[in-house]
Amino acid sequence: MNKRTFIWFGVLVLVLAVVIPFAAFRARGDGENGEDKVPASLKSGQSIFVTNCGTCHTLYSAGTDGNYAPNLDELLAPNGAPEGPTAEETFKQTEGRVLNAIKQGVDSSTTPGRMPGGILNEEQAEEVAEFVARTAGEG
Numbered sequence: 001m002n003k004r005t006f007i008w009f010g011v012l013v014l015v016l017a018v019v020i021p022f023a024a025f026r027a028r029g030d031g032e033n034g035e036d037k038v039p040a041s042l043k044s045g046q047s048i049f050v051t052n053c054g055t056c057h058t059l060y061s062a063g064t065d066g067n068y069a070p071n072l073d074e075l076l077a078p079n080g081a082p083e084g085p086t087a088e089e090t091f092k093q094t095e096g097r098v099l100n101a102i103k104q105g106v107d108s109s110t111t112p113g114r115m116p117g118g119i120l121n122e123e124q125a126e127e128v129a130e131f132v133a134r135t136a137g138e139g
């Protein structure tokens with residue numbers, strides 16, 4: 001084959017062998033997506049959140065983008081997920097706040113909508129509260 005054909009053949013091989021698998025890998029998610037970073041112990045809380053909370057609330061770690069209610073990353077962890085020695089205390093406070101919102105519902109006069117209370121049972125509420133408190137602000 002002449003030189004030109006040879007070069008084109010080389011380019012073709014490069015596309016097939018490198019670019020396509022790379023593109024497929026990117027599309028499948030390579031850890032850039034917050035949903036995939038959640039540890040196994042929080043997965044159940046995550047899925048309860050997606051089903052019951054995600055239509056209203058945006059939360060990066062759940063991959064939801066509901067815009068009826070406050071963005072929970074911004075509301076609960078405006079400076080990012082807690083780290084360092086006070087992290088556990090912050091986590092407990094946030095967990096309590098989320099649990100309370102789920103049980104009682106929220107209807108403050110400062111924002112338009114209203115959050116319905118009691119949409120989960122106790123166990124589900126605790127799992128979701130733990131998931132949200134551990135991951136809010138990760139985005």
Ligand code: HEC
Pocket residue numbers: 049052053054055056057068069070075097098101102106107108109110111112113114115116119120128129132
């Ligand atoms: C029907 C829509 C809707 C659903 C479903 C919903 N929320 Fe809400 N949520 C709201 C609205 C609206 C507010 C703000 C209410 C206000 O400020 O008056 C809110 C507020 C909150 C707050 C803030 C409370 C605070 O202390 O400021 C948290 C936390 C929360 N929701 C968590 C959840 C979780 C967890 C779920 C799933 C179990 C959930 N929400 C499901 C609409 C919803």
